[in-house]
Amino acid sequence: GTVHRDTTLVLDSARKMGGDDVAGVGNNAAYGQVIAEHEAGEGYYAFVHMARRYPDDDMTPEVRAWFEGYVERFGEEPGLPAMEGWRGADLVVQALEIAGRDLTREKLVAALESMHDVTDMFGYHLSFGPDDHKGASESVLSVVRDGRWVTLAQRISY
Numbered sequence: 001g002t003v004h005r006d007t008t009l010v011l012d013s014a015r016k017m018g019g020d021d022v023a024g025v026g027n028n029a030a031y032g033q034v035i036a037e038h039e040a041g042e043g044y045y046a047f048v049h050m051a052r053r054y055p056d057d058d059m060t061p062e063v064r065a066w067f068e069g070y071v072e073r074f075g076e077e078p079g080l081p082a083m084e085g086w087r088g089a090d091l092v093v094q095a096l097e098i099a100g101r102d103l104t105r106e107k108l109v110a111a112l113e114s115m116h117d118v119t120d121m122f123g124y125h126l127s128f129g130p131d132d133h134k135g136a137s138e139s140v141l142s143v144v145r146d147g148r149w150v151t152l153a154q155r156i157s158y
Helices: 002-016 033-037 061-074 081-098 104-113
Strands: 043-047 126-130 132-135 137-146 147-157
Touching: 002 033, 033 147, 043 147, 081 104, 104 126
Parallel strands: none
Antiparallel strands: 043 137, 126 132, 137 147
16 A cells, blocks of 8 residues: 555665664554565564464464464455454454443443453454543553564553
């Protein structure tokens, strides 16, 4: 997408201008594998909510089954949008189960707000409440090394 192209263009231009010692830092939008695979992406950092998984990473059996099922169904490895999409759908299913059969908007909101200290399939923690609808309060710091995202730190609170 445009964010990925713009990111690699900025990084490439900075290097051509002698800015090799300048660290670029992005967020979820600029965490695509295309950036990691681009020569200019080497050394680029990103703060994200979840770390990308690669086939040779250690994974729980549940995550491994999800990862392999995704590859089988879509013909490519799941990126961060796929992980966040799965997590979001799973949270909605959990909230619907809590809300019960006679669903109303109020019951769904109350169910979501009752979900404290939830750990998703990928091992990340989320917590919601009446005054906290963001869910995540931690980030992962990753850097591009040799064409892949490498996690430097997990659970950096904000």
